[in-house]
Amino acid sequence: MGITKTQIFTAEQNELATILKVLGNPARIAILQHINNQKDCICNDIVEEIGLAQSTISQHLKELKSISLIEGEISGKRVCYCINQNKWQEILVLLNDFFDKTNLNCC
């Protein structure tokens, strides 16, 4: 089917999964690293650094925007993509919460 049965899971489970799914792609990891390294935040520079077609990068940026992790600011004919710091922190908390709940006495 290719379709995930989101109905049977909680909102929290679905939200976390959606975020991790967006992050689970090397191109999007690379884009975030570039933005974080402050090498570039200009869309076109990202396209040149990562060896993918402009339309492909644009699509990946759209997915990162879909979870509010980045924001695009138009400056002239260019667009500068920046990390949404609040969301970035929020995700970190979500992940830490998830990973902290570890049970050490299994089997």
Add this chain to the structure above:
Amino acid sequence: MGITKTQIFTAEQNELATILKVLGNPARIAILQHINNQKDCICNDIVEEIGLAQSTISQHLKELKSISLIEGEISGKRVCYCINQNKWQEILVLLNDFFDKTNLNCC
């Protein structure tokens, strides 16, 4: 194409993406939560708690095993799935490293 161009990314980028991709599914999040809650680690109990077919759960468990995040221990005719604590910590460090590198003065 549906295929990711892993060749153009670093091993670290691909590794992180692979881990996040495996985690980026609500069924697998739910499975990990169940195991961590110590409600059950027995495969069949997981199947009953989450409303998916047994073959589907088995497949998800296989993917979680593929990144060494869980391990299955046979006990009689059952299998107990447990978190691999070392891997769990390793992933947490990876994620924290990734998220810590945030640039606050963008644009």
Add this chain to the structure above:
DNA sequence: TTCTATTATCGTAATATTGCAATATATAAA
């Protein structure tokens, strides 16, 4: 051995994702 319960694997259908070329849109420069 035969039966039953548990888990894994296979085959398949439906849908999603990745990536690109082509094209549209928008802004600045000439």
Add this chain to the structure above:
DNA sequence: TTTATATATTGCAATATTACGATAATAGAA
């Protein structure tokens, strides 16, 4: 206005993912 540059969108093609039923494999129970 015309041209060039930057980004977004659309329309594919190839591949991946999700899910299920059927079936295999395994181990304990009868």
